[in-house]
Amino acid sequence: MTLLLKSVASLKLTFVGLVLLIANAFAVSQWPGAAIPWLVLPLSVLALNLLAALLVRHAFRQQAALLLFHVGLLVLLMLVAAGVLLRFDASVEVVEGTAFDAATVTPRGTGWLHSDKLDEVQFVQGPLEVRYLSGLRRDTTHSRVFLTRPDGSEIERDIGDRQGFSSNGYRFMATFNKGYSVLVQWRDLSGRETIGAVNLPSFPEFEWKQSNEWITPAGESLTLELKLADRIPEDRPWLLRSRDVDYEVGIVGSGQFEATAGPGQSVAVAGGEITIVDLRLWMGYRIDYDPLLPWLLTAAFLALAALGVHMAQKFAAPRAADSAVAAGGEQAA
Amino acid sequence: MSMAMERTTLVAAVTGFAVVLALDVLLRRSGKPAWPTVSGGLAIVMALLTVAVAGRWLRESQGPFLTLYDVLLSNLFSLTLVYLVAAWLVPALRTASAIVSGFLCVLGVWSLTVSAEAVPLPATFDNPWLWLHVTAGKLFLGLCLAAAATATLLLGRRASAAPDSGEMDAAVWLALSLAFVCHSFMLIAGAIWAHSAWGRYWAWDSLETWTFITWLCIALLLHARVTFRRMPVAYGWSAVVAIFGLAILTFLGVPFLSVAPHKGVM
Numbered sequence: 001m002t003l004l005l006k007s008v009a010s011l012k013l014t015f016v017g018l019v020l021l022i023a024n025a026f027a028v029s030q031w032p033g034a035a036i037p038w039l040v041l042p043l044s045v046l047a048l049n050l051l052a053a054l055l056v057r058h059a060f061r062q063q064a065a066l067l068l069f070h071v072g073l074l075v076l077l078m079l080v081a082a083g084v085l086l087r088f089d090a091s092v093e094v095v096e097g098t099a100f101d102a103a104t105v106t107p108r109g110t111g112w113l114h115s116d117k118l119d120e121v122q123f124v125q126g127p128l129e130v131r132y133l134s135g136l137r138r139d140t141t142h143s144r145v146f147l148t149r150p151d152g153s154e155i156e157r158d159i160g161d162r163q164g165f166s167s168n169g170y171r172f173m174a175t176f177n178k179g180y181s182v183l184v185q186w187r188d189l190s191g192r193e194t195i196g197a198v199n200l201p202s203f204p205e206f207e208w209k210q211s212n213e214w215i216t217p218a219g220e221s222l223t224l225e226l227k228l229a230d231r232i233p234e235d236r237p238w239l240l241r242s243r244d245v246d247y248e249v250g251i252v253g254s255g256q257f258e259a260t261a262g263p264g265q266s267v268a269v270a271g272g273e274i275t276i277v278d279l280r281l282w283m284g285y286r287i288d289y290d291p292l293l294p295w296l297l298t299a300a301f302l303a304l305a306a307l308g309v310h311m312a313q314k315f316a317a318p319r320a321a322d323s324a325v326a327a328g329g330e331q332a333a
Numbered sequence: 334m335s336m337a338m339e340r341t342t343l344v345a346a347v348t349g350f351a352v353v354l355a356l357d358v359l360l361r362r363s364g365k366p367a368w369p370t371v372s373g374g375l376a377i378v379m380a381l382l383t384v385a386v387a388g389r390w391l392r393e394s395q396g397p398f399l400t401l402y403d404v405l406l407s408n409l410f411s412l413t414l415v416y417l418v419a420a421w422l423v424p425a426l427r428t429a430s431a432i433v434s435g436f437l438c439v440l441g442v443w444s445l446t447v448s449a450e451a452v453p454l455p456a457t458f459d460n461p462w463l464w465l466h467v468t469a470g471k472l473f474l475g476l477c478l479a480a481a482a483t484a485t486l487l488l489g490r491r492a493s494a495a496p497d498s499g500e501m502d503a504a505v506w507l508a509l510s511l512a513f514v515c516h517s518f519m520l521i522a523g524a525i526w527a528h529s530a531w532g533r534y535w536a537w538d539s540l541e542t543w544t545f546i547t548w549l550c551i552a553l554l555l556h557a558r559v560t561f562r563r564m565p566v567a568y569g570w571s572a573v574v575a576i577f578g579l580a581i582l583t584f585l586g587v588p589f590l591s592v593a594p595h596k597g598v599m
């Protein structure tokens with residue numbers, strides 16, 4: 001048993017494990033998608049190797065800081081692995097004046113052990129403003145949100161490029177992805193009314209393609225195209241917001257149907273009538289859930305501090321450290 | 334400070350590196366102590382670079398973090414400063430001053446050939462962790478340069494059968510070990526910045542991946558020294574030089590070849 005432990009603790013195995021990890025990281029740089037899952041292999045080898053080494057190697061017993069650094073590495077690895085299993089990563093677009101709806105979230109990665117509590121998150125998207133410098137360079141983002149806390153109280157937050165908000169452990173970060181949304185009212189032939197928002201592609205990135213398809217409750221496919229009266233000024237600062245925008249909406253349906261409607265105007269289409277209610281903005285959020293992050297940070301700083309102390313000790317007293325290393329080489333324990 | 338003044342100052346600094354290099358070689362050839370002249374010369378060049386960096390910073394109201402020119406200019410400043418301080422504290426590193434000046438001169442000439450036009454920093458760059466990340470990165474590269482230059486000199490001496498210097502060898506490993514600590518901090522500070530800027534602490538973008546590879550290569554080398562005790566010393570020195578090459582490629586190549594989010598998005 002001890003013999004097995006000693007061979008697993010071999011520094012040569014560490015060397016091989018590190019070479020494999022470097023090769024794997026190189027593969028990640030070439031084929032990220034395919035190579036990332038393979039990282040588990042060298043990392044598992046190194047984790048086992050390190051675990052065994054921590055148990056049997058003299059070098060670690062004689063150098064507490066080196067021990068702490070390596071324990072830190074192992075803990076980091078375990079926290080990252082647990083984080084991958086628990087994490088949730090998604091994006092969502094929320095329209096000004098509307099409430100966040102967990103059903104509209106597009107997941108990007110869900111850990112096997114993640115238990116979804118996203119539908120407990122409650123907030124309403126407030127006004128949104130994005131400042132641009134001349135030359136259409138994005139400056140600051142201000143996205144106001146009204147967040148309902150678990151105790152029912154409400155708080156208002158100003159979300160920007162550096163300032164997200166958390167709810168139920170989910171962190172919401174404003175992204176550079178944002179655009180216009182046309183609020184439409186649908187009235188069917190029996191007079192029943194429903195309201196909906198048609199989000200247009202990211203703006204100003206896709207300024208040239210501000211249209212999207214909308215299937216009416218009557219099953220008719222319409223293409224809504226936003227026609228802005230003013231072009232974005234490139235030679236001076238500019239503010240992206242939904243207030244005071246001069247616009248019309250082009251509506252194209254089947255059988256050569258074409259119409260244009262301004263705010264408050266209605267157009268009769270197959271199966272009912274569509275009214276342009278308002279122009280809003282939608283904000284793209286990145287949602288991230290990683291409950292172990294504070295621990296990860298603590299472990300990283302502890303490992304770093306230990307590494308610093310180890311190096312300081314080693315070079316402050318080179319002779320003493322060298323003899324300790326000699327005792328901990330391949331003939332350890 | 335106008336752009337023309339900044340360029341003139343930079344030209345003067347690059348010429349300064351060339352002059353320091355020439356004096357260094359001449360003094361060493363004639364057997365005279367080179368360090369007082371070399372360190373004095375490098376200090377003057379550093380002062381010129383400080384003026385260029387500060388002038389640009391004040392004019393553009395933003396730090397030199399984004400474009401290739403920004404990175405070259407700030408690295409000329411930081412590499413000179415870190416080397417001067419390191420060589421002041423560890424005298425064995427002074428022997429390689431000519432290699433350091435030569436390298437900085439080449440970097441300086443390169444900086445004169447790239448566009449100096451400033452690009453506004455994305456809002457995500459307004460974060461204290463970015464500062465720490467960049468500072469740690471510059472310390473890492475400076476220490477790595479000191480280690481690699483000394484290792485190169487040792488390799489040269491080996492080739493010409495001159496006696497090895499134990500002190501220089503120790504200085505190489507000291508500088509590389511401290512560089513490893515700085516690199517580790519750079520990774521952590523970068524992850525914190527990335528988390529607050531883009532909502533993720535790690536994303537395997539090409540810059541992150543190559544930085545991680547550099548970090549692992551240093552760990553591998555430090556381990557190799559413990560694992561293969563009878564490894565010829567020249568292997569270790571060659572590996573130190575290779576790691577510096579990798580670091581330079583990562584710092585000055587990868588960010589400008591990829592469209593990594595490190596550049597910021599509209």
Ligand code: HEM
Nearest residue numbers: 014046047049050053057059073314325549552555556559
């Ligand atoms: C995975 C299994 C690992 C084992 C079994 C292991 C084992 C050891 C041992 C026994 C030493 C003692 C050397 C000395 O006293 O100088 C050492 C040193 C060290 N290890 Fe590891 N290690 C492992 C992984 C890692 C990893 C993944 C890293 C970092 C990326 C790392 C970084 C270091 C550093 C920086 C030193 C100090 C070297 C020096 O003082 O020059 N180790 N390791």
